[in-house]
Amino acid sequence: MSEAQESGPAVSGRRPKRDALVAAAFELFTTHGFEQTTVDDIVRLAGVGRSSFFRYFPSKEDVVFPDHEGCLAEMTAFLQEGSSEEDPVIKVCDAARLVMRMYADNPAFAVQRYRLTKSVPGLRHHELSVVWRYERTLADYLRRRFAHRPDGTLRADVIAASVVAAHNNALRAWLRSGGQEHPAAHMDEALEFVRRSWGPEGQTTGPDEEETDDVVVLIAKRKAPMWRVVREIESTLDDR
Amino acid sequence: MSEAQESGPAVSGRRPKRDALVAAAFELFTTHGFEQTTVDDIVRLAGVGRSSFFRYFPSKEDVVFPDHEGCLAEMTAFLQEGSSEEDPVIKVCDAARLVMRMYADNPAFAVQRYRLTKSVPGLRHHELSVVWRYERTLADYLRRRFAHRPDGTLRADVIAASVVAAHNNALRAWLRSGGQEHPAAHMDEALEFVRRSWGPEGQTTGPDEEETDDVVVLIAKRKAPMWRVVREIESTLDDR
Numbered sequence: 001m002s003e004a005q006e007s008g009p010a011v012s013g014r015r016p017k018r019d020a021l022v023a024a025a026f027e028l029f030t031t032h033g034f035e036q037t038t039v040d041d042i043v044r045l046a047g048v049g050r051s052s053f054f055r056y057f058p059s060k061e062d063v064v065f066p067d068h069e070g071c072l073a074e075m076t077a078f079l080q081e082g083s084s085e086e087d088p089v090i091k092v093c094d095a096a097r098l099v100m101r102m103y104a105d106n107p108a109f110a111v112q113r114y115r116l117t118k119s120v121p122g123l124r125h126h127e128l129s130v131v132w133r134y135e136r137t138l139a140d141y142l143r144r145r146f147a148h149r150p151d152g153t154l155r156a157d158v159i160a161a162s163v164v165a166a167h168n169n170a171l172r173a174w175l176r177s178g179g180q181e182h183p184a185a186h187m188d189e190a191l192e193f194v195r196r197s198w199g200p201e202g203q204t205t206g207p208d209e210e211e212t213d214d215v216v217v218l219i220a221k222r223k224a225p226m227w228r229v230v231r232e233i234e235s236t237l238d239d240r
Numbered sequence: 241m242s243e244a245q246e247s248g249p250a251v252s253g254r255r256p257k258r259d260a261l262v263a264a265a266f267e268l269f270t271t272h273g274f275e276q277t278t279v280d281d282i283v284r285l286a287g288v289g290r291s292s293f294f295r296y297f298p299s300k301e302d303v304v305f306p307d308h309e310g311c312l313a314e315m316t317a318f319l320q321e322g323s324s325e326e327d328p329v330i331k332v333c334d335a336a337r338l339v340m341r342m343y344a345d346n347p348a349f350a351v352q353r354y355r356l357t358k359s360v361p362g363l364r365h366h367e368l369s370v371v372w373r374y375e376r377t378l379a380d381y382l383r384r385r386f387a388h389r390p391d392g393t394l395r396a397d398v399i400a401a402s403v404v405a406a407h408n409n410a411l412r413a414w415l416r417s418g419g420q421e422h423p424a425a426h427m428d429e430a431l432e433f434v435r436r437s438w439g440p441e442g443q444t445t446g447p448d449e450e451e452t453d454d455v456v457v458l459i460a461k462r463k464a465p466m467w468r469v470v471r472e473i474e475s476t477l478d479d480r
Contacts, residue, residue, distance in 0.1 A: 128368045154430055157405045158437075165401030169394050190394055196466070197398070197437060226436070 018056045018066070020046040025063040026112060034060075034120045061126040064113060068130050071102045072137060079141040088145040089159060089198050092138045093191040096167040099134060100187050103171060107179030114175040135164045159198050166190040258296045258306070260286040265303040266352060274300075274360045301366040304353060308370050311342045312377060319381040328385040329399060329438045332378045333431040336407040339374060340427050343411060347419030354415040375404045399438050406430040 024046035028037040039060055043050050057063045075095050082091050103110040117123045142156035149155060170186035264286035268277040279300055283290050297303045315335050322331050343350040357363045382396030389395060410426035 125365060125369045128372055129365045132368055151429075151433060154406060154409050154433055157409045158402050158434060161401040161405035162398050165397045166394060169397045189391075193391060193394055194398060 017048045017052050020048060021053055021056060022063055022066045029064070029116055030112065034116065034123060061123060064116065064123055065127070065130055067102050071099055072133055074098055075134065075137055079137070088142055089195055092142060092160065092163050093195055095138060096163050096191065097187065099167065100171060100183055103174070104183035111175055111179045131164060131168070135160050138163055162194045162197070163191070166194045257288045257292050260288060261293055261296060262303055262306045269304070269356055270352065274356065274363060301363060304356065304363055305367070305370055307342050311339055312373055314338055315374065315377055319377070328382055329435055332382060332400065332403050333435055335378060336403050336431065337427065339407065340411060340423055344423035351415055351419045371404060371408070375400050378403055402434045402437070403431070406434045
Protein backbone atom coordinates (compact mmCIF):
# COMPACT_ATOMS: atom_id res chain seq x y z
CA MET A 1 0.00 0.00 0.00
CA SER A 2 3.05 2.16 -0.37
CA GLU A 3 1.85 4.47 -3.12
CA ALA A 4 -1.49 5.40 -1.62
CA GLN A 5 0.16 5.86 1.74
CA GLU A 6 2.90 8.04 0.40
CA SER A 7 0.69 10.16 -1.76
CA GLY A 8 -2.52 10.13 0.27
CA PRO A 9 -3.49 12.37 3.13
CA ALA A 10 -2.76 9.35 5.31
CA VAL A 11 0.44 10.59 6.81
CA SER A 12 -0.81 13.61 8.73
CA GLY A 13 -0.24 11.58 11.88
CA ARG A 14 -2.93 13.32 13.90
CA ARG A 15 -5.58 10.68 13.33
CA PRO A 16 -3.63 7.50 12.54
CA LYS A 17 -6.66 5.17 12.41
CA ARG A 18 -8.57 7.45 10.08
CA ASP A 19 -5.50 7.94 7.92
CA ALA A 20 -4.90 4.19 7.75
CA LEU A 21 -8.51 3.66 6.63
CA VAL A 22 -8.17 6.22 3.83
CA ALA A 23 -4.91 4.70 2.62
CA ALA A 24 -6.29 1.16 2.74
CA ALA A 25 -9.50 2.19 0.96
CA PHE A 26 -7.63 3.83 -1.92
CA GLU A 27 -5.28 0.87 -2.21
CA LEU A 28 -8.27 -1.46 -2.59
CA PHE A 29 -10.44 0.84 -4.73
CA THR A 30 -7.66 1.35 -7.28
CA THR A 31 -6.57 -2.29 -7.45
CA HIS A 32 -9.89 -4.17 -7.06
CA GLY A 33 -12.45 -1.49 -7.93
CA PHE A 34 -14.80 0.55 -5.77
CA GLU A 35 -17.87 -1.67 -6.09
CA GLN A 36 -15.89 -4.85 -5.43
CA THR A 37 -14.41 -3.54 -2.19
CA THR A 38 -16.35 -3.91 1.07
CA VAL A 39 -15.93 -1.99 4.31
CA ASP A 40 -14.76 -5.29 5.82
CA ASP A 41 -11.95 -5.47 3.25
CA ILE A 42 -10.88 -1.94 4.16
CA VAL A 43 -10.80 -2.43 7.93
CA ARG A 44 -8.94 -5.73 7.50
CA LEU A 45 -6.19 -4.12 5.43
CA ALA A 46 -6.04 -1.07 7.70
CA GLY A 47 -5.84 -3.30 10.77
CA VAL A 48 -8.55 -1.45 12.69
CA GLY A 49 -11.99 -2.44 13.98
CA ARG A 50 -15.16 -2.14 11.87
CA SER A 51 -16.72 0.32 14.30
CA SER A 52 -13.78 2.68 13.78
CA PHE A 53 -14.67 2.99 10.12
CA PHE A 54 -18.17 4.21 10.82
CA ARG A 55 -16.94 6.53 13.55
CA TYR A 56 -15.01 8.43 10.90
CA PHE A 57 -17.08 7.89 7.76
CA PRO A 58 -20.86 7.62 7.37
CA SER A 59 -20.46 5.47 4.23
CA LYS A 60 -17.97 3.86 1.87
CA GLU A 61 -18.36 6.87 -0.44
CA ASP A 62 -17.25 9.31 2.25
CA VAL A 63 -13.82 7.74 2.65
CA VAL A 64 -13.05 8.92 -0.90
CA PHE A 65 -13.50 12.55 0.16
CA PRO A 66 -11.85 12.61 3.59
CA ASP A 67 -10.86 16.29 3.56
CA HIS A 68 -14.05 17.99 2.45
CA GLU A 69 -15.61 18.23 5.91
CA GLY A 70 -12.55 20.08 7.14
CA CYS A 71 -12.47 22.30 4.08
CA LEU A 72 -16.15 23.18 4.44
CA ALA A 73 -15.55 24.15 8.06
CA GLU A 74 -12.57 26.27 7.01
CA MET A 75 -14.65 27.97 4.31
CA THR A 76 -17.48 28.70 6.76
CA ALA A 77 -15.04 30.23 9.26
CA PHE A 78 -13.34 32.28 6.54
CA LEU A 79 -16.68 33.74 5.45
CA GLN A 80 -17.80 34.44 9.00
CA GLU A 81 -14.67 36.33 9.93
CA GLY A 82 -15.11 38.75 7.02
CA SER A 83 -16.16 42.35 7.52
CA SER A 84 -18.92 44.20 5.71
CA GLU A 85 -16.22 46.34 4.09
CA GLU A 86 -15.04 43.44 1.97
CA ASP A 87 -16.41 43.06 -1.51
CA PRO A 88 -18.75 40.04 -1.39
CA VAL A 89 -17.87 38.71 -4.86
CA ILE A 90 -14.12 38.84 -4.19
CA LYS A 91 -14.74 37.22 -0.82
CA VAL A 92 -16.52 34.18 -2.26
CA CYS A 93 -13.86 33.85 -4.97
CA ASP A 94 -11.24 33.75 -2.23
CA ALA A 95 -13.33 31.23 -0.30
CA ALA A 96 -13.40 29.00 -3.40
CA ARG A 97 -9.59 29.14 -3.55
CA LEU A 98 -9.52 27.26 -0.22
CA VAL A 99 -10.93 24.21 -2.01
CA MET A 100 -8.30 24.43 -4.75
CA ARG A 101 -5.64 24.74 -2.08
CA MET A 102 -6.87 21.55 -0.40
CA TYR A 103 -6.49 19.71 -3.72
CA ALA A 104 -3.11 21.29 -4.46
CA ASP A 105 -1.77 20.31 -1.03
CA ASN A 106 -1.70 16.73 -2.23
CA PRO A 107 -1.62 16.55 -6.03
CA ALA A 108 -0.99 12.80 -6.31
CA PHE A 109 -3.97 11.97 -4.10
CA ALA A 110 -6.18 14.51 -5.88
CA VAL A 111 -5.37 13.08 -9.32
CA GLN A 112 -5.86 9.49 -8.09
CA ARG A 113 -9.27 10.43 -6.70
CA TYR A 114 -10.23 12.31 -9.86
CA ARG A 115 -9.60 9.17 -11.96
CA LEU A 116 -11.48 6.98 -9.51
CA THR A 117 -14.45 9.34 -9.26
CA LYS A 118 -14.73 9.66 -13.03
CA SER A 119 -15.11 5.91 -13.41
CA VAL A 120 -17.62 5.21 -10.60
CA PRO A 121 -21.13 6.71 -11.04
CA GLY A 122 -21.92 6.34 -7.31
CA LEU A 123 -18.89 8.47 -6.46
CA ARG A 124 -19.77 11.11 -9.04
CA HIS A 125 -23.19 11.43 -7.43
CA HIS A 126 -21.63 11.65 -4.00
CA GLU A 127 -19.27 14.35 -5.24
CA LEU A 128 -22.23 16.38 -6.52
CA SER A 129 -23.63 16.50 -3.01
CA VAL A 130 -20.26 17.71 -1.71
CA VAL A 131 -20.09 20.41 -4.38
CA TRP A 132 -23.66 21.38 -3.51
CA ARG A 133 -22.68 22.00 0.12
CA TYR A 134 -19.89 24.34 -0.96
CA GLU A 135 -22.30 26.17 -3.24
CA ARG A 136 -24.88 26.53 -0.43
CA THR A 137 -22.18 27.83 1.93
CA LEU A 138 -21.20 30.53 -0.57
CA ALA A 139 -24.82 31.34 -1.42
CA ASP A 140 -25.81 31.66 2.26
CA TYR A 141 -22.99 34.14 2.80
CA LEU A 142 -23.99 36.15 -0.27
CA ARG A 143 -27.67 36.13 0.77
CA ARG A 144 -26.67 37.78 4.04
CA ARG A 145 -24.53 40.34 2.21
CA PHE A 146 -27.27 41.07 -0.34
CA ALA A 147 -30.12 41.02 2.19
CA HIS A 148 -30.85 44.70 1.50
CA ARG A 149 -31.44 44.13 -2.22
CA PRO A 150 -34.83 43.19 -3.68
CA ASP A 151 -33.06 40.62 -5.89
CA GLY A 152 -30.79 39.49 -3.04
CA THR A 153 -31.47 35.74 -2.98
CA LEU A 154 -31.50 35.45 -6.76
CA ARG A 155 -28.25 37.38 -7.10
CA ALA A 156 -26.68 35.33 -4.30
CA ASP A 157 -27.67 31.97 -5.79
CA VAL A 158 -26.55 32.88 -9.30
CA ILE A 159 -23.18 34.30 -8.24
CA ALA A 160 -22.48 31.32 -5.95
CA ALA A 161 -23.23 28.95 -8.83
CA SER A 162 -20.98 30.98 -11.14
CA VAL A 163 -18.08 30.86 -8.70
CA VAL A 164 -18.43 27.11 -8.21
CA ALA A 165 -18.67 26.47 -11.96
CA ALA A 166 -15.60 28.62 -12.66
CA HIS A 167 -13.67 26.97 -9.82
CA ASN A 168 -14.53 23.49 -11.04
CA ASN A 169 -13.65 24.35 -14.63
CA ALA A 170 -10.16 25.41 -13.49
CA LEU A 171 -9.81 22.53 -11.03
CA ARG A 172 -10.61 19.97 -13.75
CA ALA A 173 -8.03 21.54 -16.06
CA TRP A 174 -5.44 21.18 -13.30
CA LEU A 175 -6.48 17.57 -12.57
CA ARG A 176 -6.35 16.70 -16.27
CA SER A 177 -2.76 17.98 -16.30
CA GLY A 178 -2.05 15.29 -13.70
CA GLY A 179 -1.57 18.02 -11.10
CA GLN A 180 1.55 19.13 -13.00
CA GLU A 181 0.56 22.72 -13.74
CA HIS A 182 0.68 25.50 -11.19
CA PRO A 183 -2.63 25.42 -9.26
CA ALA A 184 -3.23 29.11 -9.94
CA ALA A 185 -2.67 28.77 -13.69
CA HIS A 186 -6.33 28.41 -14.61
CA MET A 187 -7.90 29.40 -11.29
CA ASP A 188 -6.92 33.07 -11.38
CA GLU A 189 -8.29 33.48 -14.87
CA ALA A 190 -11.52 31.61 -14.08
CA LEU A 191 -12.32 33.54 -10.91
CA GLU A 192 -11.35 36.83 -12.50
CA PHE A 193 -13.86 36.03 -15.26
CA VAL A 194 -16.60 35.72 -12.64
CA ARG A 195 -15.48 38.78 -10.72
CA ARG A 196 -15.44 40.88 -13.86
CA SER A 197 -18.87 39.63 -14.85
CA TRP A 198 -20.55 40.48 -11.59
CA GLY A 199 -18.44 43.42 -10.60
CA PRO A 200 -17.35 44.38 -7.13
CA GLU A 201 -19.94 45.73 -4.79
CA GLY A 202 -19.08 48.21 -2.10
CA GLN A 203 -15.47 48.42 -3.18
CA THR A 204 -13.99 51.88 -3.12
CA THR A 205 -10.91 53.22 -4.77
CA GLY A 206 -8.13 53.85 -2.29
CA PRO A 207 -7.30 57.53 -1.67
CA ASP A 208 -3.65 56.99 -2.58
CA GLU A 209 -4.43 55.60 -5.96
CA GLU A 210 -3.05 57.78 -8.69
CA GLU A 211 -5.65 59.19 -11.01
CA THR A 212 -4.99 60.26 -14.54
CA ASP A 213 -6.91 62.92 -16.33
CA ASP A 214 -7.66 60.68 -19.29
CA VAL A 215 -11.27 60.45 -20.22
CA VAL A 216 -13.25 58.27 -22.56
CA VAL A 217 -16.09 59.76 -24.50
CA LEU A 218 -18.56 57.28 -25.81
CA ILE A 219 -21.45 58.05 -28.05
CA ALA A 220 -24.02 55.32 -28.42
CA LYS A 221 -27.39 55.05 -30.09
CA ARG A 222 -30.22 54.82 -27.64
CA LYS A 223 -31.23 51.41 -29.00
CA ALA A 224 -27.73 49.98 -28.84
CA PRO A 225 -27.75 46.83 -26.69
CA MET A 226 -25.74 47.05 -23.48
CA TRP A 227 -23.30 44.30 -24.46
CA ARG A 228 -22.30 46.27 -27.53
CA VAL A 229 -21.77 49.40 -25.47
CA VAL A 230 -19.62 47.50 -23.00
CA ARG A 231 -17.60 45.84 -25.75
CA GLU A 232 -16.97 49.23 -27.30
CA ILE A 233 -15.78 50.65 -23.99
CA GLU A 234 -13.51 47.68 -23.36
CA SER A 235 -11.88 47.80 -26.76
CA THR A 236 -11.44 51.58 -26.43
CA LEU A 237 -9.78 51.21 -23.04
CA ASP A 238 -7.54 48.39 -24.32
CA ASP A 239 -6.28 50.57 -27.14
CA ARG A 240 -5.06 53.33 -24.86
CA MET B 241 -54.79 6.13 -4.06
CA SER B 242 -57.20 8.62 -5.49
CA GLU B 243 -55.28 11.77 -4.70
CA ALA B 244 -51.93 10.74 -6.13
CA GLN B 245 -53.66 9.33 -9.16
CA GLU B 246 -55.72 12.43 -9.81
CA SER B 247 -52.86 14.82 -9.28
CA GLY B 248 -49.95 12.71 -10.51
CA PRO B 249 -48.74 12.25 -14.04
CA ALA B 250 -50.36 8.84 -13.82
CA VAL B 251 -53.29 9.55 -16.04
CA SER B 252 -51.56 10.15 -19.33
CA GLY B 253 -52.89 6.77 -20.42
CA ARG B 254 -50.06 6.05 -22.83
CA ARG B 255 -48.13 3.88 -20.43
CA PRO B 256 -50.68 2.57 -17.94
CA LYS B 257 -48.31 0.26 -16.04
CA ARG B 258 -45.69 2.95 -15.61
CA ASP B 259 -48.33 5.47 -14.56
CA ALA B 260 -49.81 3.02 -12.05
CA LEU B 261 -46.36 2.49 -10.53
CA VAL B 262 -45.79 6.24 -10.11
CA ALA B 263 -49.20 6.72 -8.52
CA ALA B 264 -48.73 3.76 -6.15
CA ALA B 265 -45.23 4.88 -5.20
CA PHE B 266 -46.39 8.39 -4.28
CA GLU B 267 -49.32 7.03 -2.33
CA LEU B 268 -46.96 4.87 -0.25
CA PHE B 269 -44.13 7.40 0.05
CA THR B 270 -46.43 10.09 1.39
CA THR B 271 -48.37 7.86 3.79
CA HIS B 272 -45.66 5.44 5.02
CA GLY B 273 -42.45 7.29 4.15
CA PHE B 274 -39.88 6.81 1.41
CA GLU B 275 -37.41 4.66 3.37
CA GLN B 276 -40.15 2.42 4.75
CA THR B 277 -41.57 1.62 1.32
CA THR B 278 -40.08 -1.23 -0.70
CA VAL B 279 -40.32 -1.86 -4.43
CA ASP B 280 -42.38 -4.95 -3.53
CA ASP B 281 -44.91 -2.71 -1.74
CA ILE B 282 -45.17 -0.51 -4.82
CA VAL B 283 -45.70 -3.29 -7.34
CA ARG B 284 -48.27 -4.96 -5.04
CA LEU B 285 -50.35 -1.77 -4.77
CA ALA B 286 -49.96 -1.01 -8.49
CA GLY B 287 -50.98 -4.56 -9.37
CA VAL B 288 -48.10 -5.13 -11.77
CA GLY B 289 -45.14 -7.52 -11.78
CA ARG B 290 -41.82 -6.72 -10.11
CA SER B 291 -39.92 -6.89 -13.40
CA SER B 292 -42.17 -4.14 -14.80
CA PHE B 293 -40.88 -1.75 -12.16
CA PHE B 294 -37.27 -2.18 -13.19
CA ARG B 295 -38.16 -2.00 -16.85
CA TYR B 296 -39.32 1.57 -16.26
CA PHE B 297 -37.16 2.73 -13.35
CA PRO B 298 -33.53 1.87 -12.55
CA SER B 299 -34.13 2.47 -8.83
CA LYS B 300 -36.72 3.44 -6.21
CA GLU B 301 -35.40 7.00 -6.39
CA ASP B 302 -36.13 7.28 -10.11
CA VAL B 303 -39.87 6.72 -9.70
CA VAL B 304 -40.00 10.08 -7.87
CA PHE B 305 -38.76 11.88 -10.99
CA PRO B 306 -40.66 10.09 -13.75
CA ASP B 307 -40.73 13.00 -16.23
CA HIS B 308 -37.13 14.17 -16.20
CA GLU B 309 -35.87 11.71 -18.82
CA GLY B 310 -38.51 12.99 -21.22
CA CYS B 311 -37.76 16.60 -20.38
CA LEU B 312 -34.02 16.10 -20.89
CA ALA B 313 -34.71 14.58 -24.29
CA GLU B 314 -36.98 17.52 -25.15
CA MET B 315 -34.31 20.00 -24.05
CA THR B 316 -31.63 18.25 -26.10
CA ALA B 317 -33.85 18.30 -29.19
CA PHE B 318 -34.74 21.96 -28.64
CA LEU B 319 -31.05 22.92 -28.46
CA GLN B 320 -30.12 20.83 -31.49
CA GLU B 321 -32.78 22.35 -33.69
CA GLY B 322 -31.51 25.87 -33.04
CA SER B 323 -29.66 27.89 -35.67
CA SER B 324 -26.40 29.73 -35.25
CA GLU B 325 -28.35 32.98 -35.67
CA GLU B 326 -30.00 32.55 -32.29
CA ASP B 327 -28.44 34.23 -29.29
CA PRO B 328 -26.91 31.41 -27.21
CA VAL B 329 -27.78 32.92 -23.82
CA ILE B 330 -31.42 33.49 -24.75
CA LYS B 331 -31.51 29.97 -26.18
CA VAL B 332 -30.39 28.29 -22.95
CA CYS B 333 -32.80 30.46 -20.94
CA ASP B 334 -35.62 29.24 -23.18
CA ALA B 335 -34.37 25.66 -22.80
CA ALA B 336 -34.57 26.05 -19.01
CA ARG B 337 -38.19 27.17 -19.34
CA LEU B 338 -39.02 23.67 -20.63
CA VAL B 339 -38.23 22.30 -17.16
CA MET B 340 -40.45 24.88 -15.48
CA ARG B 341 -43.21 24.02 -17.94
CA MET B 342 -42.96 20.33 -17.03
CA TYR B 343 -43.47 21.25 -13.37
CA ALA B 344 -46.27 23.69 -14.14
CA ASP B 345 -48.13 21.09 -16.22
CA ASN B 346 -48.97 19.31 -12.99
CA PRO B 347 -48.72 21.67 -10.00
CA ALA B 348 -50.21 19.30 -7.41
CA PHE B 349 -47.74 16.54 -8.27
CA ALA B 350 -44.84 18.99 -8.38
CA VAL B 351 -45.63 20.39 -4.93
CA GLN B 352 -46.14 16.90 -3.47
CA ARG B 353 -42.74 15.83 -4.81
CA TYR B 354 -41.08 19.02 -3.57
CA ARG B 355 -42.23 18.29 -0.02
CA LEU B 356 -41.18 14.66 -0.27
CA THR B 357 -37.76 15.48 -1.71
CA LYS B 358 -37.06 18.09 0.96
CA SER B 359 -37.57 15.53 3.73
CA VAL B 360 -35.56 12.60 2.27
CA PRO B 361 -31.78 13.12 1.95
CA GLY B 362 -31.45 10.25 -0.55
CA LEU B 363 -33.95 11.95 -2.85
CA ARG B 364 -32.21 15.31 -2.54
CA HIS B 365 -28.97 13.66 -3.66
CA HIS B 366 -30.76 11.99 -6.52
CA GLU B 367 -32.27 15.30 -7.56
CA LEU B 368 -28.80 16.88 -7.64
CA SER B 369 -27.74 14.33 -10.25
CA VAL B 370 -30.83 15.18 -12.31
CA VAL B 371 -30.07 18.89 -12.08
CA TRP B 372 -26.47 18.17 -13.05
CA ARG B 373 -27.62 16.47 -16.26
CA TYR B 374 -29.65 19.55 -17.24
CA GLU B 375 -26.66 21.76 -16.49
CA ARG B 376 -24.35 19.59 -18.61
CA THR B 377 -26.85 19.63 -21.48
CA LEU B 378 -26.92 23.44 -21.44
CA ALA B 379 -23.14 23.69 -21.00
CA ASP B 380 -22.45 21.29 -23.87
CA TYR B 381 -24.63 23.41 -26.16
CA LEU B 382 -22.89 26.62 -25.07
CA ARG B 383 -19.45 25.04 -25.51
CA ARG B 384 -20.32 24.35 -29.12
CA ARG B 385 -21.59 27.90 -29.60
CA PHE B 386 -18.54 29.43 -27.90
CA ALA B 387 -16.03 27.06 -29.53
CA HIS B 388 -14.38 30.00 -31.33
CA ARG B 389 -13.60 31.84 -28.10
CA PRO B 390 -10.43 31.31 -26.08
CA ASP B 391 -12.53 31.31 -22.89
CA GLY B 392 -15.27 29.20 -24.52
CA THR B 393 -15.51 26.28 -22.07
CA LEU B 394 -15.21 28.53 -19.03
CA ARG B 395 -17.86 30.92 -20.32
CA ALA B 396 -20.13 28.01 -21.24
CA ASP B 397 -19.84 26.31 -17.85
CA VAL B 398 -20.38 29.52 -15.89
CA ILE B 399 -23.39 30.66 -17.92
CA ALA B 400 -25.00 27.20 -17.77
CA ALA B 401 -24.57 27.18 -13.98
CA SER B 402 -26.04 30.70 -13.77
CA VAL B 403 -29.10 29.72 -15.79
CA VAL B 404 -29.72 26.61 -13.70
CA ALA B 405 -29.31 28.53 -10.43
CA ALA B 406 -31.69 31.27 -11.59
CA HIS B 407 -34.21 28.72 -12.83
CA ASN B 408 -34.09 26.79 -9.56
CA ASN B 409 -34.42 29.95 -7.50
CA ALA B 410 -37.64 30.82 -9.36
CA LEU B 411 -38.90 27.23 -9.38
CA ARG B 412 -38.49 26.96 -5.60
CA ALA B 413 -40.40 30.22 -5.11
CA TRP B 414 -43.25 28.79 -7.19
CA LEU B 415 -43.18 25.48 -5.31
CA ARG B 416 -43.18 27.29 -1.97
CA SER B 417 -46.34 29.10 -3.10
CA GLY B 418 -47.91 25.65 -3.39
CA GLY B 419 -47.96 26.03 -7.15
CA GLN B 420 -50.52 28.82 -6.73
CA GLU B 421 -48.64 31.65 -8.42
CA HIS B 422 -48.30 32.02 -12.16
CA PRO B 423 -45.30 29.91 -13.24
CA ALA B 424 -43.76 32.86 -15.07
CA ALA B 425 -44.05 35.19 -12.07
CA HIS B 426 -40.51 34.64 -10.83
CA MET B 427 -39.06 32.81 -13.83
CA ASP B 428 -39.11 35.76 -16.24
CA GLU B 429 -37.36 37.99 -13.74
CA ALA B 430 -34.77 35.34 -12.83
CA LEU B 431 -33.83 34.48 -16.41
CA GLU B 432 -33.83 38.13 -17.42
CA PHE B 433 -31.34 38.74 -14.60
CA VAL B 434 -29.01 36.15 -16.13
CA ARG B 435 -29.55 37.36 -19.68
CA ARG B 436 -28.77 40.96 -18.68
CA SER B 437 -25.66 39.87 -16.81
CA TRP B 438 -24.16 37.92 -19.68
CA GLY B 439 -25.57 39.90 -22.53
CA PRO B 440 -26.74 38.58 -25.85
CA GLU B 441 -24.11 37.42 -28.29
CA GLY B 442 -24.60 37.51 -32.01
CA GLN B 443 -27.94 39.21 -31.74
CA THR B 444 -28.58 41.81 -34.38
CA THR B 445 -31.07 44.58 -34.46
CA GLY B 446 -33.81 43.92 -36.97
CA PRO B 447 -33.85 46.23 -39.99
CA ASP B 448 -37.42 47.32 -39.28
CA GLU B 449 -36.67 48.39 -35.78
CA GLU B 450 -37.19 52.09 -35.35
CA GLU B 451 -34.08 53.97 -34.38
CA THR B 452 -34.11 57.21 -32.53
CA ASP B 453 -31.44 59.84 -32.81
CA ASP B 454 -30.94 59.99 -29.07
CA VAL B 455 -27.42 59.57 -27.92
CA VAL B 456 -25.77 59.05 -24.60
CA VAL B 457 -22.50 60.74 -23.88
CA LEU B 458 -20.51 59.24 -21.11
CA ILE B 459 -17.34 60.67 -19.67
CA ALA B 460 -15.41 58.39 -17.40
CA LYS B 461 -12.05 58.56 -15.66
CA ARG B 462 -9.56 56.15 -17.10
CA LYS B 463 -9.20 54.38 -13.74
CA ALA B 464 -12.93 54.00 -13.18
CA PRO B 465 -13.76 50.32 -12.72
CA MET B 466 -15.93 48.80 -15.41
CA TRP B 467 -18.83 48.02 -13.05
CA ARG B 468 -19.12 51.67 -12.15
CA VAL B 469 -19.12 52.69 -15.80
CA VAL B 470 -21.85 50.14 -16.56
CA ARG B 471 -23.93 51.22 -13.57
CA GLU B 472 -23.64 54.82 -14.72
CA ILE B 473 -24.80 53.94 -18.21
CA GLU B 474 -27.70 51.88 -16.90
CA SER B 475 -28.98 54.55 -14.57
CA THR B 476 -28.62 57.17 -17.32
CA LEU B 477 -30.61 55.04 -19.76
CA ASP B 478 -33.27 54.30 -17.11
CA ASP B 479 -33.81 58.00 -16.51
CA ARG B 480 -34.64 58.80 -20.13
